[in-house]
Amino acid sequence: MLYRQSYFAGFQILALVIFSLSLIWVYGYLGGLAPGATGLFWLVNWHQVCMVAAFAVLFANAVVAYRLVESDFLCQHKTNAVLLVGSAILVVAGLIFIMTWKVMDDGAAAHETLISSHWFWSFHSWSGIVTTASLITLVILRLFYHADHSQLVIVLIVFTLGSASVSLFTGASNIIWFRNKMGLVSYSSRDSEAYVCNFMILLLFVQVGAILWVWYRMRYSAVDRAEYSDVEEKDNTHTTRPMDGAHV
Numbered sequence: 001m002l003y004r005q006s007y008f009a010g011f012q013i014l015a016l017v018i019f020s021l022s023l024i025w026v027y028g029y030l031g032g033l034a035p036g037a038t039g040l041f042w043l044v045n046w047h048q049v050c051m052v053a054a055f056a057v058l059f060a061n062a063v064v065a066y067r068l069v070e071s072d073f074l075c076q077h078k079t080n081a082v083l084l085v086g087s088a089i090l091v092v093a094g095l096i097f098i099m100t101w102k103v104m105d106d107g108a109a110a111h112e113t114l115i116s117s118h119w120f121w122s123f124h125s126w127s128g129i130v131t132t133a134s135l136i137t138l139v140i141l142r143l144f145y146h147a148d149h150s151q152l153v154i155v156l157i158v159f160t161l162g163s164a165s166v167s168l169f170t171g172a173s174n175i176i177w178f179r180n181k182m183g184l185v186s187y188s189s190r191d192s193e194a195y196v197c198n199f200m201i202l203l204l205f206v207q208v209g210a211i212l213w214v215w216y217r218m219r220y221s222a223v224d225r226a227e228y229s230d231v232e233e234k235d236n237t238h239t240t241r242p243m244d245g246a247h248v
Contacts, residue, residue: 008069015061016057018200022200031045054088058083065083081142
């Protein structure tokens with residue numbers, strides 16, 4: 001239906017704006033993604049970009065796939081699985097980037113004011129670990145146990161959304177806070193970098209609210225999983241109609 005297409009288009013625009021703001025921040029203020037352009041800090045920039053892409057783009061779309069994608073269940077099922085796996089791959093890549101930076105740069109005098117010698121020193125690190133564990137558990141349940149409509153999966157999705165939002169918020173705030181402390185950005189002078197970062201964080205929370213609203217207000221846009229095989233056997237056609245259920 002037209003209203004689903006409108007919601008889907010709006011959702012993609014929101015995700016694109018969030019990701020674009022992340023790139024603007026990285027390229028406009030943090031030195032970019034090219035190796036060696038900013039010492040070793042390009043690894044931190046890649047970490048940030050991977051995490052924003054993983055959660056604000058892929059995971060967010062995976063969560064709403066069953067409600068906003070106008071297609072049969074099998075297509076939605078595959079779309080959801082691909083997006084979840086892609087999100088997990090980007091999260092692992094982001095962790096590799098940040099761990100590589102910590103290994104290569106830990107103890108360097110130039111960054112002692114920016115990062116502690118301890119690996120998991122901040123709440124951002126803790127929330128990131130919890131978020132990653134939740135996402136990996138969700139992917140395992142989804143792919144290997146086909147638990148796409150279990151209550152545990154629903155709880156994990158909501159928990160991952162919340163913890164990912166906290167992790168992205170604390171990560172961005174940590175960077176801004178330390179850059180302010182080092183004199184690279186100033187809140188008192190209303191530096192444009194602070195506006196870019198804060199607007200990106202604000203939109204992340206708006207996106208989570210939009211996801212929860214879509215979940216609460218919209219029914220599923222394809223046949224139920226239990227009925228799909230029967231429909232396929234009868235005429236190999238897949239009608240699209242709203243139904244209640246508990247898919248990812």
